Amino acid sequence: MNTQDACRLVLGLIYVRNKEQESVLRAGEDQGGRGERPPWRWLVDQAARPAPLGPDVRRCVSAWLAPVLRTEDGDAGQNFVPHLPPTVDDQLRNLIAEIDRADRVVELLEQCLAELSTAQARRGHYFTPQGIVQLMVEAVAPQNGHRVLDPVCGSAGLLAEAERYVRERTGLQPNLSLRGQELHADTLQIACLNLAARGIRADLGPPADSLAKPADDVYDIVMANPPFNLSAWSAVPPADDDPRWTGTVPPRDNANHAWMLHLAHALAPRGRAAVLMADGAATGLRPSERRIRARLIGEDLVECVVALPPGLFPHVRISCCLWLLNRDKSPHRGWGSVDRRKQVLFINARSAYEAMTGTRQRRLAADGADRILRTLFAWRGVPTTQGETPRRYENDPRWCTSLSTTDVADAGHVLLPTVHALEPADEHTAARERVEDLKWELYAKFEESFALERDLRQLLDEL
Known part of the structure; x- marks a missing residue:
């Protein structure tokens, strides 16, 4: 089969x-x-x-x-x-x-979904790796009673992880309002079954293009792993009067910034979001892209940007970042005790990976994910364990830095962490890392060549 x-x-x-x-x-x-x-x-x-x-x-x-x-x-x-x-x-x-x-049939279920994700990754219908799912959920820290949205839910892994996160921390059956949307009917069926097999209730609705219109409600937590650099995402030019754009209409040939504004518009007054984005979303030079980043910074929506290691997704070799958005960075329960309004945290976690045994693939290292969360929690003023005094945050030029929104604006609204928190490397280390990057690029070309040869043989056989 x-x-x-x-x-x-x-x-x-x-x-x-x-x-x-x-x-x-x-x-x-x-x-x-x-x-x-x-x-x-x-x-x-x-x-x-x-x-x-x-x-x-x-x-x-x-x-x-x-x-x-x-x-x-x-x-x-x-x-x-x-x-x-x-x-x-x-x-x-x-x-x-x-x-x-x-x-524990959940382990069998997750292995099954991982194999399906690998098999269909080349068509762009991959599912977010479990290590990144856990990082995203823990970073936004959903609370019992929250409304949670994933507008491009895939197998509904983020929604399932949000439910598990709350259940493990409360010891109770979570009272979450889970909402998911998915464009592809086959994938939506997988999402329905994934949640049903775990006994999780969610509103997934019929297949739908989330970017076609604004979300129908506001949400406390929004999480998404949209397709990177999606071109021709809108059949018609984005409307100027769409409340998501508000004078900053995103480019039609790349959906990265459209997704960012779509998620931001869906946030409740104290809403938080986690979204995976290709590096280009943080550095794009076109005027429309600069204006959108300037708007996000000006409205104090960007909380943190994490540069993730390359090679975490089997279908794409480009690097990506985890963006955390937040409507309210003032001290409050469920978020933290430090006032971080008008500040942005940058974390350079490019080297926080480990090789998967028996494959050429990488995954986010467990200690790397823990370090990202420890840094984020210290910056927010969150104790890592119950009753513990929060750790004191300090900038580390090789790992993290916290900048004011004014400093970010002065830097041209470039939000790539490797620009602000660059790990210095000696000549030997730099050469080794360059060889490693070239090796992964070559692996990707081998895989692409194999896929093209297979498709071409199939076409020739059909003549």
Whole structure:
């Protein structure tokens, strides 16, 4: 099976198993509805028999997913579960047995999504790596009762992590209002199942282009990993009277700044946002880009910009930054005790990566993510543990610096951390880093060449 179909099947099976467990925990409830919706135990019993298993799996999973995937036009997503020929019966039996005896099916679920992300990354439909998801959520620190938005939600990983973050810190079932939007219908189905398998409720709605119109409400927390440098993002020129633009209409051939203004407009009076952006969003020289950055700085919306290591995404080699926006940087509960109005924190975490064993890929190092958060929390005046006195923040020219918005304006509103917090390197170190960068560029070219050759062979075979 292709990765997309395999992922759909695994997510569906995990969902059925989890719903069965929920019904067992609720005394007196029907154990999954043995009529129209065969329970998980029935499927496990069927897997122990020699009869063909595919039809039973499709019947069971489809019946449980119908209410989850039903859309406004009544489509219950019957085609979500792929055809399962007898040749996969043995693998189905092993899969059902593994899911049935697993203590933490969430780990299986996340591995499944990671493989799907890698498989479809070249089409731009990748999912945010878990290490970056955790960093983004911890940086904005959602609180119980918050309204949370991800306008380009993918597999809904950021929404799921927000729920886990609040649940672990409160010890209670979170009372969050989760809202997600996604343009691609297939990916939206994956998001629905990802949340349903975890028992998380969210409003995802139908497939929608978030940039087409302003958000329908304001939110306490907004998080997004939009496509980098998306061209031709608007079918028509952006309207001057759109409340998101307010005299700073973003360029039509690159959506980076449109996303930034879209997210800012969706923030509540004390709202916070975390968004991943290509480096160009922090350095673009066109007048429209400069005006938008000047507006963000002038309105004191930019809290922090973190330069992340290159090579964290398998589909793109360009460097990117994590932007943190904030409507209110004055001291208040849930954020910090230090007044940071009219100030911006820059963190240069370019070297905070580690190689993934057995691959050429990188990931954000755990100690690197911890150092980013420690720096951010010290700057805000947040204790790292309950009852602890907040650490005192200090500039480190090799890692971080805090500048006034006036200083940022004097620097031409360039917001790239490597400009403000540049780690000095001797000649040997600089040469080694340059070789490392060239190596990654060459790997990317090899992969691109392989993909082009594969596509060309397929076209020739079809002639």
